[in-house]
Amino acid sequence: MSATCDIEFENNPRKIIYAGQLLRGTVRLNLTENFNVRSVYVRIRGKAFASWNSVETKVEVNEDYLDxxxxxxGSRESTSKINLEAGVHNYTFEFMLPSNVPSSIEGKYGQIKYTVGVVLDVPLWTNKVFKEPFTLMKALNLNDYPSLREPLIGEKIKGVYPFCFGFFCPKTITITARAPVGGFLPRQTVNLEIHVQNQSSVDVYKFTVELIRLISYSREYKYCGCKSNYGKKEEKCLFSKTIDGCSGKEEKMFHLDVDIPATPPTEIAWSKGITVTYLIRITAFMPGLYKNRSLYLPITIGSYPFQDQTSHDDGVVQQ
Incomplete structure (x- = not known):
């Protein structure tokens, strides 16, 4: 059988759909000859798959979110043959998407993927399937998380001498970073303040500021009453900038804008096997045998902005 099929989404050429919304579309099936089928249907699916090799075994993650x-x-119960005449057959479809599904994501070791497929159920033969992927975005409303309105502050105090341990070092470097809030949207800018107090005599020759997307994969196996947990992480840098260092016995203040590109929202709730988090990493590069120092500032990326902005007292989180 020679056939083509075009699947289009109503008023949505970019094929980006939000969870909890109604998905409408059209199907244009073109047959060059008559054909017998049991049924013709459209199927919407959302799945996660990941695979990696651990020391002990190959680990796989399989999760179904939508089917x-x-x-x-015809129908699900159809058994008799139905003749489809050659020519163009037009259909429409609509699905109400659930709100409790994770966003689409694609990484090195796995992905969360959504598709709309048109299936020709062929008796005594392999089904003919036409698929069209689309991007599903979880509707993460920043207003549902009041703590994200608070200024986000992280602080790291570390000794800069080799083989020295934190507060027991006679000389330290303190890095403090502040963002106005803890929640942002794609295409927004994080106005970052970085305060460095270098009480040592060792120069920091540069700092890097990075926006990191961290994808975490996990799988739990149960065997004979025992549990084994396997995990894998991958990070992708979405923004990076190098700024001046800080000499020994010097104190500096930096102001930097971190641009957030188009990226899926933070995902920690609706997928057990694949989660997505974001952080700003500030790294102080030290010379010679001195260990580089990094400060991590976790942020949440949503899909609906704050309705208003209010000021709050600052709270410092020690690392």
Whole structure:
């Protein structure tokens, strides 16, 4: 059988859909000859798959989030043959997407993927399937998390001498970073303040500021009443900038804008196997045998902005 199929989403050429919304579309099926089928249906699916090798075994993650069908010809119970005439067959479909599903994401070791597929159920033969992927975005409303309105502050105090341990070092470097809030949207800018107090005599020759997307994969196996947990992490740098260092016995203040690109929202709730988090990493590069120092500032990326902005007292988190 020679056939083509075009799947289009109503008023949505970019094929980006939010969880909890109604997905509508059209199907244009073109057959060059008559064909017998049991049914013709559209199927919407959302799945996660990941795979990596651990020391002991190959680990796989498989999760299903969404699987719905809508029949154009025939039904689930159809057993008799139905003749489809050659020519163009037009259909429409609509699905209400659930709100408790994770966003689409693609990483090195796995992905969360959503597709709309048109299936020709062929008796005594392999089904003919046409698929069209789309991007699903979880509707993460920053207003649902009041703590994200608070200024976000992180502080790291570390000794800069080799083989020295934190507060027991006679000379330290203190890095403090502040963002106005803890929640942002894609295409927004984080106005970052960085305060450095270098009480040592060792120069920091440069700092880097990075926005990191961290994808975490996890799988739990149960065997004979025992549990084994396997995990894998990958990070992708979405923004990076190098700024001046700080000489010994010097104190400096930096102001930097961190631009957030288009990226999926933070995901820690609806997927057990694949989670997505974001952080700003500030690294002080030290010379010679001195260990580089990094400060991590976790941020949340949502899809709906704050309705208003209010001021709050600052709170410092020690690292």
């Amino acid at each position: 719905k069908k809508m029949y154009f010809v």
